[in-house]
Amino acid sequence: MTYDLTFAKEVYQNSEEGHWIKMCMQCGVCAGSCPMGFLGAWTYSPRQLFQMVRAGMRDEVLTSSDMWMCTSCYNCIVRCPRNLPITHIVHGLARYASVQGKANPKQPTHQFAKDIFWENIVATGRVGEAALTMKLYFKDGIGEGIKQGLEMKDSALGMLKAKRLKPLPFRGKIKGYPGFKAMLKKAFELENQKEGKA
Numbered sequence: 001m002t003y004d005l006t007f008a009k010e011v012y013q014n015s016e017e018g019h020w021i022k023m024c025m026q027c028g029v030c031a032g033s034c035p036m037g038f039l040g041a042w043t044y045s046p047r048q049l050f051q052m053v054r055a056g057m058r059d060e061v062l063t064s065s066d067m068w069m070c071t072s073c074y075n076c077i078v079r080c081p082r083n084l085p086i087t088h089i090v091h092g093l094a095r096y097a098s099v100q101g102k103a104n105p106k107q108p109t110h111q112f113a114k115d116i117f118w119e120n121i122v123a124t125g126r127v128g129e130a131a132l133t134m135k136l137y138f139k140d141g142i143g144e145g146i147k148q149g150l151e152m153k154d155s156a157l158g159m160l161k162a163k164r165l166k167p168l169p170f171r172g173k174i175k176g177y178p179g180f181k182a183m184l185k186k187a188f189e190l191e192n193q194k195e196g197k198a
């Protein structure tokens with residue numbers, strides 16, 4: 001594999017914790033420790049993604065589904081002999097792919113994070129479990145929503161019984177909602193400044 005550091009430099013500067021990638025010695029401990037690897041979920045393991053960054057494979061990395069598969073179990077972090085914050089690097093690459101408009105909009109985790117979870121929490125300042133679940137289940141149509149709802153009904157009933165699920169979709173806005181919105185506005189301003197958009 002040849003090295004082209006153009007993309008690597010871009011990642012070091014712009015992607016959260018991306019500068020750590022230069023410290024990876026390609027030992028493969030992260031790949032061998034990752035439960036998603038055992039499940040066969042990776043096309044490219046973290047080790048491979050880091051080497052692809054250094055090889056200049058911009059499109060292959062940013063359009064990859066793999067960064068979105070990380071469950072944040074931290075197995076890789078505790079075992080990496082070079083102490084790379086692998087989980088954070090992987091999430092940073094996912095976010096950078098999204099900011100660059102390269103993430104697949106149909107990638108389920110990306111779609112959930114961007115279109116479902118974010119919209120849900122911004123609307124009221126807190127997660128509304130029922131509305132979130134409805135939107136997730138019905139995102140691919142009514143038939144798919146009903147099918148998923150029936151598949152998960154026992155879990156839902158168990159959660160309701162244990163008072164871990166609020167049955168009503170609308171719970172109202174949090175106290176201090178204008179402050180929450182102002183905080184988000186400021187965060188966006190700072191982020192845009194950082195990315196040179198403002």
Ligand code: SF4
Pocket residue numbers: 023024025026027028029030031046047079080081082083084086
């Ligand atoms: S365990 Fe650490 S050093 Fe080894 S391949 Fe993974 S990130 Fe690189």
Ligand code: SF4
Pocket residue numbers: 030033034035036046069070071072073074075076077086087090
């Ligand atoms: S934190 Fe993510 S990348 Fe690391 S072992 Fe867990 S699932 Fe794999």
